[in-house]
Amino acid sequence: MHALKKSRPMRRVTLAAATTVTGVVLLLSLKPHTPPTLAQASSSAGRSPSQSAQSPSPGSSASSPKSGTGTKTATGDTVQTRWGPVQVRVTLKNGKITDVTAVAYPSDNPRDQEINSYALPQLRREALAAQSAQIDSVSGATYTSDGYKQSLQSALDSAGL
Template identity: 70%
Template sequence: MHALNKNRPLRRIMLASAATVSGMVMLLALKPHTTPTVISDSAAPAPSAGASDSPGASSGSGKSGSSSSGTRTVTGDTVQTRWGPVQVKVTIKSGKITDVTAVQYPTENPRDQQINSYAIPQLRRETLTAQSAQIDTVSGATYTSTGYKQSLQSALDSAGR
């Protein structure tokens, strides 16, 4: 007797359902065989060697460093995000933000590297344009953007801006 006998419609329904569910599970479990490549941007800063993804890990905040001729460099607080810590260092000269560097940001896996290879330079450009922490969130990098803005604001607060 054949398994899909027309006299047994319930058996056909069960076999079709099982095949559909199995196919969906296999499709959803499919992973790409190659890791995504990271395109580096010359404006993208290198992450710090002490970056950690563990919640509660904090490197403290080396709040400020100062140099001559009205130039001041301030490091913001380390902000713990879902994917890792984010910390920003700001250089201010004559009341104007002249440079912003991401000291720490998530780089634990290829996806973090891919996202932050475009998010960090974009956040930097927006900061230099806006001259404040009132910048847009980068689509696809919400957690990094939020941590970046919070660390940037703490650095600006420390600098008295």
């Protein structure tokens, strides 16, 4: 037998073993996607600097200076969701919800911004139509919807509604 023909099966085995080891090393070196960790957010987390300066502390309510109209503004508790804090401010006039504003919401990455650009206006419309926190969740924004509803209910409770 010729020496080259004899060593060919060994070359195949060596090449297969080296390829397998290389593949395993590459698979082990991949880092899995982990969701961002929830930091203990301060009252200004998830807000722009201009929003932070204007908003009252979580859970507080304040009456507007308009006298005799029965207008109240209340800010709900900050609700920590998987993707970040959600907080809502509600304005009431004569016991009816006239405005709902998301004060804090996840906006750390482009995906959060995309989701909340369509979810928050829809949640606002639902709250104004229902006149309560009994609103439907927005598909694709379940965590934000749940946090929104909880914060809205907190704001309504603190406003006495």
